[in-house]
Amino acid sequence: MIQKLNEIHLDALKEVGNIGVANAATSLSILLNRTIDITIPSVDIVDIEDICEFVGGEEEIVNAVFFRVIGDFEGNFFLIIKEHSLKKLVHNLYTENHLNMSNNVEMDYSLFNEFGNILAASYVSSLSDLICSRLSLTVPQSAKDMAGAILTYGIHSYGEIGNDAMIINTxxxxxxxxxxxxxxxxxxxxxxxxxFNKFGIGF
Known part of the structure; x- marks a missing residue:
C-alpha cells in the first residue's frame, strides 16, 4: 500500500517531518544548553529488508530507543544513535546536569532514555497538533545491539507491516x-x- 504514495504525499510527509524535528531540536537545545542544527528530513520508501542500510548495515552496533505511537494515527518510532555519538551525548548530559561522570551503564541508559523521550514527545506532539489527532507514546524501550536485530524486533513485534517501509529521517x-x-x-x-485525509489529499 505504501507504494501508492506520490510526490504530493511525500511532500506532506516531509512537511510533517520538518515541523516535528524542528521542535525536537529545540527541546534538545534546551536539554544540552547549546544550539542544535538539523538536516532537512528525507522521506524514503524502501523494501523492508533494506531498512538497516540506512543506519550503517545489519551488523552495525547501535543504541536505540523504541516507542509505539498509538491513537488516531499509529506506527513505530525509533531513535537510533551510534556508539561514539552516544558517549558524547551522555558526557554532555552529565555536564549540563552537574552530575559526576561514572561507569554506571544503567545511569547512562537512563539519561539516553530521557533524551529519546524528549525528542519523541516533541515530534509526536507536533504531529498531533498539525493533524488535530490524539496521539500518545508507549513507555520507551532501549537496547544496544546490532541494527538488524533492533529494527527487526521493533518492526515485526507490533502492528501491521507490508513489504515496504516509509522512513522519515534526519x-x-x-x-x-x-x-x-x-x-x-x-x-x-x-x-x-x-x-492524508487531514491534509485533504486522497489516498
Missing amino acids: SFYYDNEKIEGYMLFLPEPNTLHSF
Whole structure:
C-alpha cells in the first residue's frame, strides 16, 4: 500500500517531518544548553529488508530507543544513535546536569532514555497538533545491539507491516559535530488514509 504514495504525499510527509524535528531540536537545545542544527528530513520508501542500510548495515552496533505511537494515527518510532555519538551525548548530559561522570551503564541508559523521550514527545506532539489527532507514546524501550536485530524486533513485534517501509529521517549537529543517529517513524499502512485525509489529499 505504501507504494501508492506520490510526490504530493511525500511532500506532506516531509512537511510533517520538518515541523516535528524542528521542535525536537529545540527541546534538545534546551536539554544540552547549546544550539542544535538539523538536516532537512528525507522521506524514503524502501523494501523492508533494506531498512538497516540506512543506519550503517545489519551488523552495525547501535543504541536505540523504541516507542509505539498509538491513537488516531499509529506506527513505530525509533531513535537510533551510534556508539561514539552516544558517549558524547551522555558526557554532555552529565555536564549540563552537574552530575559526576561514572561507569554506571544503567545511569547512562537512563539519561539516553530521557533524551529519546524528549525528542519523541516533541515530534509526536507536533504531529498531533498539525493533524488535530490524539496521539500518545508507549513507555520507551532501549537496547544496544546490532541494527538488524533492533529494527527487526521493533518492526515485526507490533502492528501491521507490508513489504515496504516509509522512513522519515534526519540528523542533528552540535558544535559542528554530527550526532550520528536517526529518528525513524514508520506509520502503519492502514493508518495512512486518515492521515492524508487531514491534509485533504486522497489516498
